[in-house]
Amino acid sequence: MPQVLDVHAVRAWCALALEALGRDREEIDAINVYPVADGDTGTNLYLTVESAVQAVEAVFTGLEPAPPALSDVVHAMAHGALIGARGNSGTILAQLLRGMAQVLAGDADGEADHSESAVGDTLRRALRRAAESAREAVAHPVEGTVLTVAAAAADAADGRSGDCGDVARAAYDGARTALDATPGQLAVLGRAGVVDAGGRGLVAVLGALTEALSGDPVAPPGGRGVHHARVAADQSLDCADGEGPAFEVIYLLEADDQAVARLRTRLDGLGDSLVVVGGDGLWNVHVHVDDAGAAVEAGVEAGRPYRIRITHFAAGDAHTTHPTSGSAPTGERAQRAIVAVVPGEGLAGLYSEAGATVVPERPGEVPGSGELVEAIRRAHAREVVLLPNDAELRHTAAAAAEQARTEGVRVALIPTRSAIQGIAALAVHEKERRFDEDVVAMTSAAGATRYAELAVAERQSWTMAGICQAGDFLGLIDGDVAVIGEEVTRTARTTLDRMLAAGGEMVTLVLGDEVPDEVAERLERHVRETYLAVDTVVYRGGRNSALMLIGVE
Template identity: 75%
Template sequence: MPQTADDLDAVAVRTWCSLALDALGREREAIDAINVYPVADGDTGTNLYLTVESAAAAVEAVFAAHETGASAPSTADAVRAMAHGALIGARGNSGTILAQLLRGMAGVLAEEAGQDRLRRALARAAASAREAVAHPVEGTVLTVATAAAEAAGRAAGGAGADVVAQAAYEGARTALEATPGQLAVLGRAGVVDAGGRGLVAVLGALVEAVSGRAPEGAPAARVPFAVIGDCTADDPEGGPAFEVIYLLEAVDAAVERLRTRLDALGDSLVVVGGDGLWNVHVHVDDAGAAVEAGVEAGRPYRIRITHFAADRVHARPEPAQRAVVVVVPGDGLGGLCAQAGATTVLARPGEPPASGELVDAIRRAHAREVVLLPNDGDLRHTAAAAAEQARTEGVRVALIPTRAAVQGIAALAVHEPDRSFDEDVVAMTAAAGATRYAELAVAERQSWTMAGICQAGDILGLIDGDVAVIGENVPETARNVLDRMLAAGGELVTLVLGEEVPDALAATLEEHVREGYLAVDTVVYRGGHQCAPLLIGVE
């Protein structure tokens, strides 16, 4: 139950996160529907929900860790967890900005004392969010956040957190109503800013968390889409083709250089975070260059690349006829698949994507028909659940049970959106099924395998999921795996190299194939961070 409090303690922070998640859950579809800026991709509500979901989960983890102890978490523990959870789970432009807003608030709430600290926290949040955006635009969530901070600042001196929060909410709501007059694309569409509306919902939850009462006044209304005219943004080409988001471990100086480089590559640049961990968001035409810039700055991971539909309609995205959603085990393959037009979901080691992430990716694809490639046998139930959920939302989904990334690459290579859906699915399924797959892994401990007993540190060659070769080094094991696979025939070998594997290995294996199997071609890709040392496909 919401609590009445003069200030935010850990329980109030937990309650705030829970109520904000509930509010965004109720308003997600409505916020998605009015999303026309900076890109009309119809996912702002979903992105904000997922960002707050990550923040709430982090706070719950802090409370769970204290359940066996004698004391409850401190306010500092709770707000820092909230900010960190939002940072690592931030989605989209608005979600990334919201993460910075929460981080700004946490910096004050965790480190300062006094009855006015909520007022100061809101001011810090608004200022830090503007600093994180390369080119702030009025009429957006930044405007709404600034108005909330200014309204909170005008609250009576010494007022409790409930009064300050109510003032911030009212200031944000008033500013939201004015956004169509500040940003032309909103005015033409007859809608308020989607990110701003989401922030109003989050501030409304704050009011309820500290006062025990839901705030007075409803969010600003919007004009129904039936009367919306042309709301194309100022860019006649519709803006860059890709949205790139990743977490980055890097020092401050490297991040400043990264900002400059990404600002030259695209737009909608937002870089949030600090203390060595950053969330980077940018819209670009060259997704690979954006990722490479992150590699030069530090260590990027959890890379998400979304291909904006080329024929999007800027008031309400007109769904493409067909799209492919593919799960990839490394950022290099993510860039490769995104360049081919697919929507990607990164599978992190030990953290397979949940069905909600796959449903989110299907929604981001904005297509009437979607082909889903899970690329992992262990994801079959998760992918099936996601496909079923998407079908209830009116999307036609075909799940091709790919068990490895190389099977997904083979399927994507024969994808032709111009032919019928059934024909396309049959061709992609056949290509995947005709691809045998293997990977190299390092044994973590002594154990029994199909190929005998392995010791910790041995190189294991797994073919179609079973250990077939045990070796002492990667090149020797890889050659043995290739020989076993090609003994049954093949026309094309696909090699996917992990981040730390030298290019020389690819050259060695290409030569091995060329000398022993004259009619077989070889293609090589870089899997990037989080990919296994070597993935092999034989078609």
């Protein structure tokens, strides 16, 4: 009986792919020697597919008991993979899934025909689109990698007639053959005696597709595996001798196509392993660089970067915490300083106590680039970390940083969008570390902190949460109105619950002068009783601060 790639098959495919990558994760990690021998390709692929699975399940859950449309399911799969993509191979896999989704949903070639006689051809075109779009996303494609395996799968599918099951089986067999050939195409793989780790992961995903359509488990890939892989990192001198960029930088980016084109050019000049995937205003950016701050700053100039992840290849994951440093010494030029734009007298005092040079932000008065340059000069340091703490200041801060660099100061701009994110960055600042390592830790801490603000509506207006009336309390999460309420405590509590639904370890509350202490006490009690493992810290923002700022780390 002909097999059809319908919503249930896609759902089964995602679940089986996650199961296969979970089973093979350690093996894939062990053979990871290219482009960097950091032993995490299997884990990154697993996390990428896990995000895709969660997005697909959310579509089914949201429309139960009726089944969702195929277009909704495949778009959810691609979007979930995009926002959850990890590492070089995970980012490429996200683009492969996006390319398939475009064809399966009919986006790439007009209205899709889902009849049994046509779905085999649709799958062939989807595999071809996937291979082509992934290759286009990589700045400098290399043979012997997952790109080669994807192209071979598409070629094999093109040569097979029949239904979806036949096409998927051909693609899987072609991918297996190409995977076994990768050590002869890429010297670093040949020296290590392993196949390409990203390609190995793609074979697992294609095997899951074949099993989802046929119901029969596929034979595991042959070729070199764990036996040789345990010594792969030691043998791969190209990747382990200290050469190459020091940091992996990944972030999601909201930007238009023209800005992304400029970003590709700039990042290509900063490092290697550049992969930019996505579209329709949302992108996942991956690059290996020595100057992590410059890579993030390039994203700030292109649009709105968030979910920023920076990893030092020698030190592992950069999400570490350290005590806050004290004030820099006066007199001769200090080695390092923090310059921060801060609203409210209370927060200004908090930042100053942490050793930062403060630029006050007053209602209706946005600091100019000249004021920021002057603050950098006043900090009197060789190295400066700049925290704008406002999304509207990113271009102004970038201009100030560029001006200060012409004066011989090394400046790193961390794109904090709220004073709450700046507090998180300050909490991990440690001046005794190398500058790049300090910037990595601060950027990671800020990027891992969601922020919200409570404000009072000035007039009736439309919002993403509905229509608000003048005088309503608004809970803005990451800059967008998410909650509308008539009472401050209840609005703050609902906003907190929305933020903590995705998890968290620490809640930071910054209260304006008009908010009484009992509001903070009620919110602290709510967090303590509802989220047992979450701590809460409260600060007073003082005059000129927002009604309330909320941070979740």
